[in-house]
Amino acid sequence: MTTIQADFQSLRHISINAVTQLPPTTPTQKIRTDADLETWRTTTGYRDYAVFLRQLNESVVGYYLPWSSSSPREATISTLSLLDVLDHWIDEIPPQSTPQRFGNLAFRTWGKRLEDEHDRLLASLLPAHMHAVVPYLAPYLLRSFGSFTRMDYGTGHETSFALFLLCLTLIRFFEPEPETEREIVLMIFARYLRLCWRLQDVYKLEPAGSHGVWGLDDYSFLSYIFGSAQLRDQTDIPVSAIIHPPLPPTNLYFLSISRILEVKQGPFFEHSSQLYSIATGVQHWSKVNSGLLKMYDAEVLGKRVVVQHLPLGGLLKWDPPTTPILPESTHNVSADMPPLPSRTMAPWAMSKIPSTAVSSPPPGSFPTSTVLRSDCTHSLSSQSSADHMQKHPRSLNAAPLSGRRAGPITTNKLPLGPLASTSLRPTAFAAGNKSMTPGPTAPNTPPSSGHDEEGGE
Numbered sequence: 001m002t003t004i005q006a007d008f009q010s011l012r013h014i015s016i017n018a019v020t021q022l023p024p025t026t027p028t029q030k031i032r033t034d035a036d037l038e039t040w041r042t043t044t045g046y047r048d049y050a051v052f053l054r055q056l057n058e059s060v061v062g063y064y065l066p067w068s069s070s071s072p073r074e075a076t077i078s079t080l081s082l083l084d085v086l087d088h089w090i091d092e093i094p095p096q097s098t099p100q101r102f103g104n105l106a107f108r109t110w111g112k113r114l115e116d117e118h119d120r121l122l123a124s125l126l127p128a129h130m131h132a133v134v135p136y137l138a139p140y141l142l143r144s145f146g147s148f149t150r151m152d153y154g155t156g157h158e159t160s161f162a163l164f165l166l167c168l169t170l171i172r173f174f175e176p177e178p179e180t181e182r183e184i185v186l187m188i189f190a191r192y193l194r195l196c197w198r199l200q201d202v203y204k205l206e207p208a209g210s211h212g213v214w215g216l217d218d219y220s221f222l223s224y225i226f227g228s229a230q231l232r233d234q235t236d237i238p239v240s241a242i243i244h245p246p247l248p249p250t251n252l253y254f255l256s257i258s259r260i261l262e263v264k265q266g267p268f269f270e271h272s273s274q275l276y277s278i279a280t281g282v283q284h285w286s287k288v289n290s291g292l293l294k295m296y297d298a299e300v301l302g303k304r305v306v307v308q309h310l311p312l313g314g315l316l317k318w319d320p321p322t323t324p325i326l327p328e329s330t331h332n333v334s335a336d337m338p339p340l341p342s343r344t345m346a347p348w349a350m351s352k353i354p355s356t357a358v359s360s361p362p363p364g365s366f367p368t369s370t371v372l373r374s375d376c377t378h379s380l381s382s383q384s385s386a387d388h389m390q391k392h393p394r395s396l397n398a399a400p401l402s403g404r405r406a407g408p409i410t411t412n413k414l415p416l417g418p419l420a421s422t423s424l425r426p427t428a429f430a431a432g433n434k435s436m437t438p439g440p441t442a443p444n445t446p447p448s449s450g451h452d453e454e455g456g457e
Helices: 016-020 034-040 044-059 074-092 106-125 128-142 155-170 178-203 222-230 239-243 252-263 273-281 285-299 385-391 425-430
Strands: none
Touching: 016 128, 044 155, 044 178, 044 222, 044 285, 074 106, 074 178, 106 128, 106 178, 128 155, 155 178, 155 222, 178 222, 178 252, 222 252, 222 285, 239 252, 239 273
């Protein structure tokens, strides 16, 4: 992650007096274009989230489940009670028995209750002197459990809950110190994860913008980051342990893998190829953890269709620089937020890409994958423009690729994983590209997509 790779920085403290001086408008959706996305990555709110996530990650290194504090903070107990109330609502609002194709309509009833009672829930969560913060927290809580319209759930909703916890830390409802941060991850986030799993099971929620077999997980991401952090400094449990179930519920990574094995059928390397590639291609948990942080930055925070619905502003400052930010090709960020070496690839995936498959980007920009085609490799270095026009009269006025017959794909140059085009990956697997993905070759099956990604999360 761009800022997560930097040294620790202190997390801002927003006093309640400062909250009363904030603009009366509540956080709103501000990311509508790719330029807005790049602008967000330069704001104070984005930096706060990066620092917060890094601190949560570090707080759980070497700690295992089940874990509980000897004297849990009152803030932790209150937040767990709020999640318990939401879980109890599931019992009071059973799913409808009528057949429904996508999701169960009872989830909208559950969501309507949350919309009606969120002010009361937050008022009971916070001490009286913090009630002025409720309007700035509500948008994040309401988006933390899925879309009540589309009846789906994804990493954007998970991120909204993490931002909710960040806001509570900025106002010092939670103190930014290791013991409290450990409670946030191993008690609060673990409880939130189980609540979301139950919502998905009972109301049959669809994955939001799922990458299908090519994604890390249909629903979540942060559990893998925190779980790999738990295992980071030990050597007794290898990364490959996940392909030998059953797994002990001692960390969030294993819990998430066990969850996949419960809800999906078939060989693990077929329905979870990314996780299988990590298990068979990475030797150290430290590499897994750092790689997942970078992948989260690229595949979640770096995707407009995922973060476009996040409410921003208020406690999470939206303070873009005065100089306009250009999208993607010139990814300008502030000095304390250096760009990633790769937009979408984690270290274990980068090591598997041939050097000829990825072009060298200009400094400060994210590299993109290059699909090599035999009819697109003309060189003008050894001939004049006139000679080239005689041999290739259509080359400078050719029809768009969509109207032409494309040449054969050089599959041994095609990178797999997040960089590869979804429509091209089955071809690479069919060709038996063993140098890219260790272990068994996945079948030639088109990837599925739960929803049109433009629907966002």
